[in-house]
Amino acid sequence: MxxxxxxxxxxxxxxxxxxxxxxxxxxxxxxxxxxxxxxxxxxxxxxxxxxxxxxxxxxxxxxxxxxxxxxxxxxxxxxxxxxxxxxxxxxxxxxxxxxxxxxxxxxxxxxxxxxxQVPEPAIASALAARDRRSTARRIAETDPLLARELRIGRPDLARSYDDGGLVDLNSAPAEAIARCCDIPLPAAGEIVRARTESGYSSVDELLVTATVPLPAWDRIRDRGLTLPA
Known part of the structure; x- marks a missing residue:
């Protein structure tokens, strides 16, 4: 046990x-x-x-x-x-x-x-990453241009800003989406296939538009964001 x-x-x-x-x-x-x-x-x-x-x-x-x-x-x-x-x-x-x-x-x-009550290192690291994701989301919501300059949500590109593991569902390739959201590559490919030229307006729109397995929804909501295309 x-x-x-x-x-x-x-x-x-x-x-x-x-x-x-x-x-x-x-x-x-x-x-x-x-x-x-x-x-x-x-x-x-x-x-x-x-x-x-x-x-x-x-x-x-x-x-x-x-x-x-x-x-x-x-x-x-x-x-x-x-x-x-x-x-x-x-x-x-x-x-x-x-x-x-x-x-x-x-x-x-x-x-x-x-x-x-001192958290174990793995827990502390996960909580710190969650805080960084919250900060990066606020930047993306209030200043999308700055978010693009910092390459928030683009783990496939070279960057110096740590966004806590976010991925831009409107621009990142399927491989990056699959890795960040911990979903199968075919599901990530469906997200890329279903996004239009204007991109998704929100993660919820993506979940309605793209055929994504229901168990993956929470992970996508946790790691995904939708910067204007």
Whole structure:
């Protein structure tokens, strides 16, 4: 039976996402509490989490400054600052570690969900091609001359613009139509045979005029366009 799970699930994940967040914070006594948030910000693409990481880093710097209170040659605190700042640093550290760990416990679940939602490369590539087809269609609808200059829908010609796999049903040869629309060459030949000098005004007109197998209609609608002949 075919395994339909994603490659990540099929391999099995020995360690859950973000498993190291809490151990890192505890083992470094909170000094690296900012690092898990920066990692999560990169994984999730979150600007807000970058600011959270910066905030934890700033708190850590402030606590280190407080811990370095002035002392005399014998190591005794100097003045009020020498008495108060170490207390602030100690209390801050006692609060920082549990607060950061609680925050990271929730955050690691978000990271796990975010990773699972990352599309596989093949899916991402197909979705990107779909977006390029939508963009190319808008160009063809609003500026047919530009579309012709970019050779949108003409995979049989040399070009530099990527239209996502469109084919112009009014000008492309049967071989290109068959390849782009993934239909039999005879069906593509029928499309070429049935188009008149003025071409098809729309894909729907083509489906009515030319004898095309019904299962191929969706593929033709997805990849075909009809630039003015």
């Amino acid at each position: 075919t395994d339909t799970r994603s490659p990540r699930a099929a391999r099995g994940r020995t360690w859950p996402a973000g498993w190291w967040y809490l151990p890192l914070t505890v083992l470094t006594a909170g000094l690296a509490a900012w690092a898990p948030f920066l990692h999560a910000a990169v994984v999730l693409g979150s600007t807000r989490l970058r600011w959270v990481a910066a905030a934890y880093g700033a708190v850590m710097v402030a606590l280190l400054v407080c811990a370095a209170a002035p002392v005399d040659a014998q190591g005794n605190p100097v003045g009020t600052a020498g008495d108060v700042l170490p207390v602030i640093a100690g209390m801050g550290w006692l609060l920082l570690i549990p607060v950061a760990c609680a925050h990271q416990w929730v955050l690691r679940r978000r990271v796990a969900r975010g990773r699972d």
